[in-house]
Amino acid sequence: MRLAELQDAVQRHVLDGGAPPAALAAAVLPPAGERLGIYAEAYRLRLAEALATQFPALAARAGSEPFAALARAFIAATPSVHRSLRDYGAGLGAWLAAGAADEEQALRAELAEFEWRLAAAFDAAPGAAAGPADLATVAPQDWPALRFRAVPSLQRLATTTPAVAAWRAHRDASGASPAATRGARVEWLIVRPALETQFRSLPGDEAGALDRLLAGASFGELCAELAARAPDPGAAALQAALWLKGWLQEGALERV
Amino acid sequence: MTGAGRGAQAPRPTPDRMHAPLGFGLGLRPAHYAAILDSDPAVDWFEVITENYLVGGGRPLDFLDRIRARYPVVMHGVSLSIGSTAPLDLDYLAGVRALAARCEPAWVSDHLCWTGVHGLNLHDLLPLPYTAEALDHVAPRIERVQEFLGRPLVVENVSSYVAYADSAMSEWEFLSALVARTGCRLLLDVNNVYVSARNHGFEPRDFLDGVPAGAVQQFHLAGHLDLGTHVIDTHDAPVREEVWDLYAHALRRFGPVSTLLERDDHIPPLGELVAELDRARAIARVALSAAA
Known part of the structure; x- marks a missing residue:
């Protein structure tokens, strides 16, 4: 043979x-x-x-x-x-989600996806995160043209079950894993600025703004889009600047 | 046997000569990262599983960098699949080459086996048939890998449970032919020799006596499970007496070859493995003094 x-x-x-x-x-x-x-x-x-x-x-x-x-x-x-x-x-999270017939199975699918994303952040390349100090020398007229991309460890996902609470219960060995329920969509940001992986939930409007930057919008384009939807355009630009400062402090973004 | 010693930096090998013996080493496992950095154990070198560090960054590479700063390391792969009829995975090899540039291993090894075809990986070290066709297939692949990595490949004999009807030569004849044709080095896993000898009914010393002495770069030692009718290579227990005996024979034949103790399951505290490594040192002292 x-x-x-x-x-x-x-x-x-x-x-x-x-x-x-x-x-x-x-x-x-x-x-x-x-x-x-x-x-x-x-x-x-x-x-x-x-x-x-x-x-x-x-x-x-x-x-x-x-x-x-x-x-x-x-x-x-x-x-x-x-x-x-x-x-x-x-693909375990998606595979479980495709076959999820009840809320517990939906939670397990989201839990699998959350653990996978944490693992992806854990050993991602370090990247070259920009910090707030990197923007200190940018002239005001140049801010609208600023563009960013995700650091390699950055992960975005959303949940509709208490999957992250279940993950925390396991991590903390609290023994009080939550009941499986369907609820409002929660957006999550995972990033590993040095060696420790961090995550937090994002309010929906902040998540949308971050996703626009990650999709390639300039800071000016983001501000314009927010202003078009806001009753106070000046406040929208200030909010965008505050979010950007926060993402930079978290080590989530690289300059393009 | 004289080890390179703690804190020594392994010199970069040249393709034309064997690397000097490193002494007595352990397989680097995450369970021992902290203990190694805290205690500077009496281990001459560490062998790292290549695939565990083919990542972009993070804690595993950070530990590797810090341990490499104190000890020589060797890279040991499990997924090269040098015997597969699937094409060589150049992306994987590029990762191996990049990791080698980062940690400057004394050498790079993998197994004489295949791990899958058709784009799949069985994550096991499947034996080859020892035929002229297989030799003609594997030898140029080794040469290509050596050219790609810019260093000799160190090839390990695997434990096996099946043999093939078409095999026309022994495993050691096959390995010897590969050395002659490619200039590759050998990693002799003494436990694997024992396991395969029991499973296929050959004399383990024939294997050791049948490979070219000047090509053996490294020994592996590990534990196995003896089921009576056959033996399973488990790496989950201390080295058994019959393997220590074979190791002594190997030392007498091959001299002070770098020796590595492997444990992949039921991993004990670092101190237990260091003590087991001391037994290897003691056996080597006796075997080598008798040989002298």
Whole structure:
């Protein structure tokens, strides 16, 4: 059997089972098929361990056996395409959301997404965050043209369940994980300015303004858009400046 | 055996000669980061799992930088998949090269295995058939990796549970042929030699005696699970007596080769691993003095 055929047959057996490939040498104890089963079992165990490592709050919320069942189903549906196990699980939140039939499952989907985003921020590149001092020398007439982009660690997401409260309950070992309910949409900002990952909720209008900057709007364009919707255009520009100062203090933005 | 010593900076290797022995090292695991920085343990060097640091930044790389400032390190990959019939992943290799530029490892190693085809990764070290076709496939891939990284690749023998009907040579003959054709170095995992010998019914010393002595850059030591009919490479327990015996034989044949103790599960406090490393030192003293 050619090498490519052999590898294709062995991989299909590890992923999907079936009869052992003919390429295997005969073995007595244990027989060849059982020996190949060692690899098939190890594959699923490694991915399940990776998920438990990446999603500890979800695992705690779900409980041991339900999480194991969830992991088995996700692994069966999602073969790894990653070089590093730490990258496995990227789609778990969306996968859970697609199958969420009740509020608890919706919370678990959002909890998974929140944990994944924290992990993404944890080992993102440091970037070159601008601070308030970097803008101190910008002349007033140049402010409208200022543009920014997200630092590599910045994550934006929204929740409609108490998923973040459930995450906090796990982190603090408080034992008081909240009941699953659907509520108002809450916007979140995650950023890692140095080595510690930080997050906070964003009021809806602040989240919208930040998203406009991250989408490429200049500071002047943002101010104009806010002024067009506000009864007091001057107050809108001041609000935009205050938000920008806050995002810069948080280390969330790089100058473009 | 004389180690490079704590605080020493590993000199950059040249492609044409073996790197000097580093002494006795441990696999760097996150559970031990703080203890290493707090206590400067009597470990000569650390081996890092390459894939754990192929990230943009953050705490893992920060710890690596701080530990690298005190100890020599070696990079040990698990996802090169040098034996796969899938194309080499140049993005992955670029990441390996960038990490090597950052931490200046004494050498870079990975396994003689394949980990997946068709864009998938089984996250396991699957053995190759030891055939002329496989040799003709793997040798130019090693050469390409060495050219890309600008350094020799150090290739490790894996533990295996299956063999293939088409294999026409032993694993050590295959490794020896790779060394001859590519100039790669060998990482001899003594535990893996034992595990595969038990699982496939060969004499482990034949393996050790069958590879070129001048190509062995490093030893691995680890624990395994003996199920009677077969043996599983678990890395979750201390080194077993039969592997220590084989290690002594390896020392007598290969001399003072850099030795690395691995533990990947049931990871004990750092002090326990340092004590186990001291046993390797003691065995080496006896084996090497007897050989002299």
